[in-house]
Amino acid sequence: MKRVLITGANGFIGKNLYWRLNQFGRPKKILVEKGCSNQKWNNREKNNLKWNNQDETLEILSYDIDNAWEELCDFINRADFIFHLAGINRSKRNEDFETGNKCFTEKLVNILENTGKNTPLLISSSIQAVQDNPYGVSKKGAEEAVFEYGRRTGARVCVYRLPNVFGKWSRPHYNSVVATWCYNISRNLPIQINNPDTEIELVYIDHVIDEFINALNGYENRGEDGFCHIFQTFKTSLNELADILYSFKQSRATLVVPNLQGDFQRFLYAQYLSYLPENDFGYNLQMRHDNRGWLAEFIKSKQFGQ
Known part of the structure; x- marks a missing residue:
């Protein structure tokens, strides 16, 4: 043993x-x-x-x-x-x-x-x-x-x-800026950026x-x-990090799938979703009617359309 x-x-x-x-x-x-x-x-x-x-x-x-x-x-x-x-x-x-x-x-x-x-x-x-x-x-x-x-x-x-380590079970306002910003942005709370061009390394x-x-x-x-x-790390600026996280929030309103082409974006998105309040997982759809029936868009992509 x-x-x-x-x-x-x-x-x-x-x-x-x-x-x-x-x-x-x-x-x-x-x-x-x-x-x-x-x-x-x-x-x-x-x-x-x-x-x-x-x-x-x-x-x-x-x-x-x-x-x-x-x-x-x-x-x-x-x-x-x-x-x-x-x-x-x-x-x-x-x-x-x-x-x-x-x-x-x-x-x-x-x-x-x-x-x-x-x-x-x-x-x-x-x-x-x-x-x-x-x-x-x-x-x-x-x-x-x-x-x-x-x-x-x-x-x-x-x-x-x-x-800076990010990912699941990270505590907001304690472990990392990613956890804090995911938590705040998902709840319409402000975030503080003292120097937007500051570069940070994340793992x-x-x-x-x-x-x-x-x-x-x-x-x-x-x-x-x-x-x-640990050689697999990601470098970004505070401004870029904030933009990515805000794009996740905006996707809930625009129905446009955020850019998840890279590992960094996918990992961030997974963490962002983990901080969403339970009642925010659902969202309203706009229904359009005409003589042919009705249509509602569930999700859209800039690469693949509806």
Whole structure:
């Protein structure tokens, strides 16, 4: 049996990783352990997964902010691979970044090193780790703790400096500008663009999870700089991003199918639809009558007509 620990399992990336590990490939039994300070530690449920080794069972240990510290210690001791996704993205207090990112990672690494197992460790960092602000400094400190753990023990470590991640289960006003704008535009709320020409780099959540699973199987994309990379990203400007999202909203009124020719547009559209209020999935049709009968347009395309 191979045990995998996910810290931050209830967060944006953690949820997607957890879900994928349970839905991945053809059916195979695994065990999923959800730690909870108010429940017994051995609360388990059976799910399905295709694992790299068809004869090996995978057990997922899930840790998040509601768990007891003793559970984390127990999970670290039992884990054969750790996805360290927990951290603080936004806070009104600067000290929260150091506590939730740098210090928490240092504590995790210390516990891990004391096990003597040299357990492989993957951490999700941020491209902002190069910036001189409280968040960037805290992420840089977390990276250094992980790299140092690898140097001291010889354990395999994977450090990913992720750009802006978008996709399903992303929290508006917390995880990304895409989530915030999808939420606001779908609800007729204003969005704020300080510099329309600012270029941003985005990565789709499914591509992140694909790479993380590759790393779990020992096939991470490691660069000469020691960092691991996700190569399939998208670059756009804030103005272009806003235009695309507003075109999705306008398509509900014009009945014209938005441009979905590229992967980026399709991924954005899927996320935009996920934020639509339930009562907005339906829309009124204009019916035209004459002596031949009646006609109503359901949908139109600039490429293919009605």
